[in-house]
Amino acid sequence: MPPVSWTAGAACCSRGRWEAAHAARRALPKPSPPPLPTPAPPPPPPPNGRSGVLAALDPEQAAAAAAPGPLLVIAGPGSGKTRLLTHRLAHLILEQGVPASACLAVTFTRKATHELKTQLRSLLGDALPEVHSFHSLGLSILRAHADVLGLPPDFRIADDSERRSVLAQALGLSHDKAGALLKTLSALKRTGQTGTPAEEQARAVLEAESRAQAWVDLDDLVSGAVSVLDSSPAVGESWRRRFAHIVADEFQDVDESQYRLLHQLAGPGSLCVIGDPHQAIYGFRGADAGCFARFATDWPEAPEVRLFRNYRSSGTIVEAAAALIGQPADGQTRGREEPIVVQASPTAQAEAEGVVATLEHLMGGHDLLAAGRIAGQDRPLSFADVAVLYRTDAQAEAFRGAFDRAGIPYRKSSPAPLAQHPGVRAVLAALETLPPGPPLRECVRAAVASAQGEAPEASRLARDWLVALIDDGVDDLERLREACALMTEADFHDQRGDRVSLLTMHAAKGLEFPVVFVTGLEDGLMPLSWGGASPDPAALAEERRLLYVALTRARDRLILTHARERFWHGAVRARVPSSFLADLPAEFLGRPTGGAPRRARQLTLF
Numbered sequence: 001m002p003p004v005s006w007t008a009g010a011a012c013c014s015r016g017r018w019e020a021a022h023a024a025r026r027a028l029p030k031p032s033p034p035p036l037p038t039p040a041p042p043p044p045p046p047p048n049g050r051s052g053v054l055a056a057l058d059p060e061q062a063a064a065a066a067a068p069g070p071l072l073v074i075a076g077p078g079s080g081k082t083r084l085l086t087h088r089l090a091h092l093i094l095e096q097g098v099p100a101s102a103c104l105a106v107t108f109t110r111k112a113t114h115e116l117k118t119q120l121r122s123l124l125g126d127a128l129p130e131v132h133s134f135h136s137l138g139l140s141i142l143r144a145h146a147d148v149l150g151l152p153p154d155f156r157i158a159d160d161s162e163r164r165s166v167l168a169q170a171l172g173l174s175h176d177k178a179g180a181l182l183k184t185l186s187a188l189k190r191t192g193q194t195g196t197p198a199e200e201q202a203r204a205v206l207e208a209e210s211r212a213q214a215w216v217d218l219d220d221l222v223s224g225a226v227s228v229l230d231s232s233p234a235v236g237e238s239w240r241r242r243f244a245h246i247v248a249d250e251f252q253d254v255d256e257s258q259y260r261l262l263h264q265l266a267g268p269g270s271l272c273v274i275g276d277p278h279q280a281i282y283g284f285r286g287a288d289a290g291c292f293a294r295f296a297t298d299w300p301e302a303p304e305v306r307l308f309r310n311y312r313s314s315g316t317i318v319e320a321a322a323a324l325i326g327q328p329a330d331g332q333t334r335g336r337e338e339p340i341v342v343q344a345s346p347t348a349q350a351e352a353e354g355v356v357a358t359l360e361h362l363m364g365g366h367d368l369l370a371a372g373r374i375a376g377q378d379r380p381l382s383f384a385d386v387a388v389l390y391r392t393d394a395q396a397e398a399f400r401g402a403f404d405r406a407g408i409p410y411r412k413s414s415p416a417p418l419a420q421h422p423g424v425r426a427v428l429a430a431l432e433t434l435p436p437g438p439p440l441r442e443c444v445r446a447a448v449a450s451a452q453g454e455a456p457e458a459s460r461l462a463r464d465w466l467v468a469l470i471d472d473g474v475d476d477l478e479r480l481r482e483a484c485a486l487m488t489e490a491d492f493h494d495q496r497g498d499r500v501s502l503l504t505m506h507a508a509k510g511l512e513f514p515v516v517f518v519t520g521l522e523d524g525l526m527p528l529s530w531g532g533a534s535p536d537p538a539a540l541a542e543e544r545r546l547l548y549v550a551l552t553r554a555r556d557r558l559i560l561t562h563a564r565e566r567f568w569h570g571a572v573r574a575r576v577p578s579s580f581l582a583d584l585p586a587e588f589l590g591r592p593t594g595g596a597p598r599r600a601r602q603l604t605l606f
């Protein structure tokens with residue numbers, strides 16, 4: 001069977017055509033060795049001399065997993081932090097006789113907790129330790145001891161729109177201004193700082209309203225839990241006795257409240273923190289890069305372990321990403337492979353069409369047997385292997401349009417809270433009107449049916465998310481509301497299913513894909529400058545780390561794109577390539593792969 005060929009200027013392919021092409025690829029005989037540059041054979045991970053659970057780890061991972069007491073692990077992208085965390089817990093439970101209920105894993109998002117639980121289940125079966133996001137852990141503590149803070153037991157979580165309306169009304173502000181003020185108040189709460197008199201007045205307004213209405217906000221979940229543990233020594237002691245071992249992932253992103261919560265919960269010997277200072281990307285919302293130094297001060301006896309092997313990415317990607325952050329590139333487990341491609345397009349729309357064309361080329365082009373293969377695996381590339389990353393959610397629109405026109409299935413996940421999604425709001429409102437009685441799952445189905453009239457696609461998405469939450473164990477309407485306030489759409493990003501992933505760079509944290517397009521690499525977008533002002537040095541450094549996170553999501557192929565013109569700040573404006581591109585050494589960059597975009601768009605290198 002001949003390979004499927006997509007040529008420049010080809011008409012948009014229909015979904016049927018894509019499916020046929022896909023079926024054709026799957027029906028191909030096992031491919032012969034591809035005409036790719038031969039990668040240097042990866043050095044096998046050195047044996048660690050251990051058996052049992054730890055046998056699956058390299059020597060440094062195994063040493064860290066078995067180290068007793070407090071521990072600081074600093075590790076780069078793809079170095080197996082998640083693997084270490086899960087194997088450390090499995091080793092404690094299966095081989096050291098620690099009850100699963102005495103172990104706690106803490107991370108940031110539902111997506112991360114879900115992933116941890118899945119991996120832990122494969123090691124431990126159903127005897128799982130507690131796995132929490134900071135918010136869900138804070139909520140458990142607050143629910144159990146609401147009285148300590150004078151909260152009624154049935155307090156609820158108010159979403160942003162409700163709190164914004166309170167501020168707008170009380171202070172006579174526009175909704176936009178009230179929204180910006182909410183963000184500032186949130187950062188003050190996370191960092192434990194005092195604001196200007198006007199900000200403190202706004203804080204007092206919200207606090208009075210929250211007492212009157214018996215609600216808390218998302219930030220209160222962690223800071224409130226800290227207050228509970230601070231103000232009741234007996235309660236603090238009972239939580240410390242409960243967990244003999246605590247492991248915290250993504251430690252580089254903890255803020256003041258989250259650090260204090262870990263500090264309060266951990267006894268002297270129980271806390272293991274794992275993170276990568278070069279992947280710290282949440283300084284803008286109060287994460288404190290000083291957390292590693294602080295840990296070393298608070299737990300002076302804790303050894304520091306470094307994991308350095310990158311098991312994820314080709315040597316080319318590892319070396320280029322290291323150059324971006326000015327670090328030595330060590331720890332490659334693969335040789336240099338496909339060069340990184342930089343594609344320039346005349347407009348943002350042409351950029352999106354260019355991504356489609358390159359994708360078509362990779363998946364069905366003349367070098368099908370070569371490029372359309374996953375490194376190290378005998379299977380063809382599928383849409384699920386591909387991610388398109390961008391700095392701002394608004395950039396997704398052009399890609400959605402281009403993928404729709406090409407009939408390529410995609411899944412876009414927004415970083416917005418679930419509770420703000422119109423479909424979720426409609427279904428939750430419909431749930432309120434249903435008589436209580438039937439199990440929650442049936443109520444959700446009935447509510448979806450009644451909310452569906454206006455926006456079937458939004459209701460379908462809402463149904464999938466709400467049912468997933470019920471599958472996770474949420475069993476009443478109030479808990480369902482809580483979960484929607486705690487989670488974002490991106491928390492449900494599902495890499496299964498044959499769809500391209502459209503994600504912000506922030507939402508891509510922790511994920512990996514064989515093929516990654518990092519788009520919109522223009523000054524102003526990456527690094528992002530709000531309102532046209534140049535970012536200050538700290539913000540610029542954080543933008544650089546964010547790009548580092550984006551580049552290091554790629555396993556095999558990395559394509560960087562930018563446009564020379566884009567609608568920006570209310571007008572179509574000329575754009576210049578991101579200054580960060582100049583920091584990628586030319587030796588790692590190659591020419592565009594030949595997937596010329598439809599409508600004869602021109603691609604150039606830089």
Ligand SMILES: Nc1ncnc2c1ncn2[C@@H]1O[C@H](COP(=O)(O)OP(=O)(O)OP(=O)(O)O)[C@@H](O)[C@H]1O
Nearest residue numbers: 056057058076077078079080081082083311312510
């Ligand atoms: N010892 C090992 N041997 C082989 N593969 C490994 C080993 N450790 C990790 N990997 C693989 O490397 C990849 C990255 O691992 P993991 O997701 O745990 O990294 P990470 O450090 O959490 O990454 P990041 O911080 O970039 O999100 C995974 O595909 C994992 O299976």
